[in-house]
Amino acid sequence: xxxxxxxxxxxxxxxxxxxxxxxxxxxxxxxxxxxxxxxxxxxxxxxxxxxxxxxxxxxxxxxxxxxxxxxxxxxxxxxxxxxxxxxxxxxxxxxxxxxxxxxxxxxxxxxxxxxxxxxxxxxxxxxxxxxxxxxxxxxxxxxxxxxxxxxxxxxxxxxxxxxxxxxxxxxxxxxxxxxxxxxxxxxxxxxxxxxxxxxxxxxxxxxxxxxxxxxxxxxxxxxxxxxxxxxxxxxxxxxxxxxxxxxxxxxxxxxxxxxxxxxxxxxxxxxxxxxxxxxxxxxxxxxxxx
Amino acid sequence: xxxxxxxxxxxxxxxxxxxxxxxxxxxxxxxxxxxxxxxxxxxxxxxxxxxxxxxxxxxxxxxxxxxxxxxxxxxxxxxxxxxxxxxxxxxxxxxxxxxxxxxxxxxxxxxxxxxxxxxxxxxxxxxxxxxxxxxxxxxxxxxxxxxxxxxxxxxxxxxxxxxxxxxxxxxxxxxxxxxxxxxxxxxxxxxxxxxxxxxxxxxxxxxxxxxxxxxxxxxxxxxxxxxxxxxxxxxxxxxxxxxxxxxxxxxxxxxxxxxxxxxxxxxxxxxxxxxxxxxxxxxxxxxxxxxxxxxxxxxxxxxxxxxxxxxxxxxxxxxxxxxxxxxxxxxxx
Amino acid sequence: xxxxxxxxxxxxxxxxxxxxxxxxxxxxxxxxxxxxxxxxxxxxxxxxxxxxxxxxxxxxxxxxxxxxxxxxxxxxxxxxxxxxxxxxxxxxxxxxxxxxxxxxxxxxxxxxxxxxxxxxxxxxxxxxxxxxxxxxxxxxxxxxxxxxxxxxxxxxxxxxxxxxxxxxxxxxxxxxxxxxxxxxxxxxxxxxxxxxxxxxxxxxxxxxxxxxxxxxxxxxxxxxxxxxxxxxxxxxxxxxxxxxxxxxxxxx
Numbered sequence: 001x002x003x004x005x006x007x008x009x010x011x012x013x014x015x016x017x018x019x020x021x022x023x024x025x026x027x028x029x030x031x032x033x034x035x036x037x038x039x040x041x042x043x044x045x046x047x048x049x050x051x052x053x054x055x056x057x058x059x060x061x062x063x064x065x066x067x068x069x070x071x072x073x074x075x076x077x078x079x080x081x082x083x084x085x086x087x088x089x090x091x092x093x094x095x096x097x098x099x100x101x102x103x104x105x106x107x108x109x110x111x112x113x114x115x116x117x118x119x120x121x122x123x124x125x126x127x128x129x130x131x132x133x134x135x136x137x138x139x140x141x142x143x144x145x146x147x148x149x150x151x152x153x154x155x156x157x158x159x160x161x162x163x164x165x166x167x168x169x170x171x172x173x174x175x176x177x178x179x180x181x182x183x184x185x186x187x188x189x190x191x192x193x194x195x196x197x198x199x200x201x202x203x204x205x206x207x208x209x210x211x212x213x214x215x216x217x218x219x220x221x222x223x224x225x226x227x228x229x230x231x232x233x234x235x236x237x238x239x240x241x242x243x244x245x246x247x248x249x250x251x252x253x254x255x256x257x258x259x260x261x262x263x264x265x266x267x268x269x270x271x272x273x274x275x276x277x278x279x280x281x282x283x284x285x286x287x288x289x290x
Numbered sequence: 291x292x293x294x295x296x297x298x299x300x301x302x303x304x305x306x307x308x309x310x311x312x313x314x315x316x317x318x319x320x321x322x323x324x325x326x327x328x329x330x331x332x333x334x335x336x337x338x339x340x341x342x343x344x345x346x347x348x349x350x351x352x353x354x355x356x357x358x359x360x361x362x363x364x365x366x367x368x369x370x371x372x373x374x375x376x377x378x379x380x381x382x383x384x385x386x387x388x389x390x391x392x393x394x395x396x397x398x399x400x401x402x403x404x405x406x407x408x409x410x411x412x413x414x415x416x417x418x419x420x421x422x423x424x425x426x427x428x429x430x431x432x433x434x435x436x437x438x439x440x441x442x443x444x445x446x447x448x449x450x451x452x453x454x455x456x457x458x459x460x461x462x463x464x465x466x467x468x469x470x471x472x473x474x475x476x477x478x479x480x481x482x483x484x485x486x487x488x489x490x491x492x493x494x495x496x497x498x499x500x501x502x503x504x505x506x507x508x509x510x511x512x513x514x515x516x517x518x519x520x521x522x523x524x525x526x527x528x529x530x531x532x533x534x535x536x537x538x539x540x541x542x543x544x545x546x547x548x549x550x551x552x553x554x555x556x557x558x559x560x561x562x563x564x565x566x567x568x569x570x571x572x573x574x575x576x577x578x579x580x581x582x583x584x585x586x587x588x589x590x591x592x593x594x595x596x597x598x599x600x601x602x603x604x605x606x607x608x609x610x611x612x613x614x615x616x617x618x619x620x621x622x623x
Numbered sequence: 624x625x626x627x628x629x630x631x632x633x634x635x636x637x638x639x640x641x642x643x644x645x646x647x648x649x650x651x652x653x654x655x656x657x658x659x660x661x662x663x664x665x666x667x668x669x670x671x672x673x674x675x676x677x678x679x680x681x682x683x684x685x686x687x688x689x690x691x692x693x694x695x696x697x698x699x700x701x702x703x704x705x706x707x708x709x710x711x712x713x714x715x716x717x718x719x720x721x722x723x724x725x726x727x728x729x730x731x732x733x734x735x736x737x738x739x740x741x742x743x744x745x746x747x748x749x750x751x752x753x754x755x756x757x758x759x760x761x762x763x764x765x766x767x768x769x770x771x772x773x774x775x776x777x778x779x780x781x782x783x784x785x786x787x788x789x790x791x792x793x794x795x796x797x798x799x800x801x802x803x804x805x806x807x808x809x810x811x812x813x814x815x816x817x818x819x820x821x822x823x824x825x826x827x828x829x830x831x832x833x834x835x836x837x838x839x840x841x842x843x844x845x846x847x848x849x850x851x852x853x854x855x856x857x858x859x860x861x862x863x864x865x866x867x868x869x870x871x872x873x874x875x
């Protein structure tokens with residue numbers, strides 16, 4: 001592989017990893033703070049892509065598509081938390097699995113009623129659809145770079161919120177420390193609601209920004225859900241930096257796996273997960289078992 | 291769990307004999323439906339050995355189910371009847387072997403990690419069959435001739451016959467029920483439920499918790515494999531969806547609906563879920579919306595499944611007391 | 624002098640940067656009650672968790688009958704003859720008292736994981752369970768659901784479960800915690816009687832009880848052993864008096 005191809009694959013890997021991080025960070029936050037395992041997370045990735053497609057086509061404005069997908073998902077998340085999810089706090093994992101499975105069926109069917117089941121593609125505006133020359137012969141799409149920078153900016157914002165704000169303190173303390181949260185005078189109910197809504201909206205945002213690159217299709221959330229779980233298992237539950245490491249690792253392994261051993265690429269991610277489970281069952285940055 | 295008394299044996303025998311009469315009483319469509327319920331009920335009872343009695347919420351049991359189904363189709367000669375005696379043990383063994391590997395890795399984790407890891411490994415098997423050509427890819431494979439059990443030239447059991455097939459599914463469900471119930475009355479069953487109730491105490495009593503859970507997980511996968519083998523034989527077709535996690539989750543719905551602390555509960559859950567699915571599909575176009583809402587309502591309103599529903603329906607006082615006693619008897623072990 | 628059942632050599636446990644235990648060495652002899660005392664946060668619970676296998680040490684060695692068991696897990700140590708109770712009562716509350724004891728007795732006997740026989744019909748297990756219940760004075764409560772008993776009785780049941788595993792060394796983590804006066808006195812008597820044929824290592828705050836039943840004492844502070852010896856020797860030790868006992872006697 002020459003250096004130019006290598007650079008392109010590396011950019012692809014990083015972009016893939018960053019998008020995966022957006023999805024997985026939402027999942028790990030919701031679990032870390034709310035103590036809820038949300039299998040419906042992937043379906044909101046799919047919903048975000050469909051919303052972006054629908055809004056972009058309807059308004060002719062791509063930015064409206066992206067921001068609208070984020071905003072609508074956020075509101076849906078707020079509503080879902082107050083109607084369903086908050087009743088799951090403290091319940092066993094089995095109930096959480098089942099309720100979120102029911103939610104998948106409902107959201108998926110609603111998507112079918114609203115947007116149909118066709119595969120769609122999202123048109124890019126002129127200024128995003130060009131390519132940058134990488135070497136004399138190789139070009140790289142501008143939009144992929146914009147996606148990477150955009151996701152990177154969001155990731156930095158997430159880290160700043162976690163490091164610098166009072167809500168971030170709760171996030172760092174983890175779900176076990178609800179007492180401390182109360183002592184800090186943080187209203188727990190609204191923190192929960194925002195965290196869940198943001199988690200869902202991040203998944204939808206990831207789906208929205210990826211929509212112009214990949215196609216928009218009904219089952220796109222399932223694969224992303226599984227990969228986000230692998231990211232969380234790799235990084236450690238509730239750990240946002242762990243999710244970042246896990247997501248980038250998967251981006252690299254999947255992208256370069258497809259280049260070097262295309263037949264095994266689909267399995268490599270799971271081999272990595274198995275290896276981490278053998279060496280560190282609680283994840284790379286997970287709390288050590290005591 | 292109470293030891294198997296001769297009375298329970300008699301009741302079981304009576305139930306099986308009554309069920310065996312079904313083909314003589316109803317049209318073929320219902321016999322096929324009943325066979326499907328029995329197969330999914332076997333899957334759900336098998337899953338509940340891990341979930342309800344082992345405390346292990348597994349989201350990869352459909353993979354064991356599907357793996358055994360694929361094993362039958364791949365092992366079968368193309369235009370000849372596969373031997374039941376050869377293919378069934380092999381299919382079950384393949385499911386068990388997969389569970390041994392997945393269990394060894396995922397039992398290093400607990401709780402929500404375990405759910406995620408089993409889901410991921412299950413989907414790995416799904417993608418393996420979906421993305422590679424050797425199992426027919428996303429289109430799946432057909433089984434042209436159903437398995438038979440023959441001695442010399444005489445065919446003793448031919449699964450192509452719907453009544454024979456129904457009886458085989460009935461035997462599988464009854465056998466699974468008996469085996470799990472027996473297992474729970476043994477010291478092994480004691481160790482399994484003790485580890486579920488209080489892992490720390492179980493370890494401090496000298497119970498090798500991981501080993502006990504691994505054995506239960508593999509047994510449960512083997513029984514799920516039995517169900518998957520029969521399912522492939524019933525429809526003469528396997529596709530990757532058979533291994534997908536949506537089926538695992540559906541089996542979990544059956545388990546919760548039937549009650550996690552009762553051996554036969556998931557069988558009742560399978561009947562309700564399968565009946566509901568067929569009914570909804572028949573009457574409503576967007577049936578999955580209603581189905582999803584019913585699952586959500588189940589979790590929020592009746593987490594105890596059919597027992598809760600019976601109480602909500604006002605059958606509480608009459609049905610409640612014996613149900614409660616049974617539950618306690620189950621808790622004991 | 625009788626032989627050491629258990630010996631810890633230079634045990635240390637760090638959680639991240641915090642050393643909960645460092646360089647702890649002690650031994651428990653056959654047939655003695657050995658008490659570990661010290662102020663809160665001295666590392667006593669960590670020590671007991673290291674000895675039982677619930678925690679893995681970062682340094683040092685643990686010998687059971689001279690055999691290195693440092694690497695073995697809690698269930699292996701139990702099979703090796705170490706039984707333990709927890710600071711927070713750890714039983715099966717949804718089961719009956721007898722069933723709690725039966726599970727304990729069954730787990731350390733041959734056929735603990737048998738898949739053929741019926742667990743409830745084993746005479747050897749049944750006898751061992753009833754004997755253990757009798758030893759703690761719960762023989763009359765066999766059919767009571769454990770959750771409906773008083774706190775003190777639940778702690779007695781936990782001791783019965785430990786005894787049913789036929790241990791040679793019993794580790795007790797604050798067995799008197801949260802008990803009323805009468806309950807505590809009964810439990811103290813029970814602990815004193817345990818050393819017939821067994822050894823006991825005890826972590827406890829109640830000094831009166833400790834002085835009444837312990838043969839030897841180890842005093843810990845800040846994760847380290849600051850004194851060890853017979854009860855009288857430790858009571859006279861000026862370091863101990865300064866660090867710990869002075870306070871305790873004032874409180875008492």
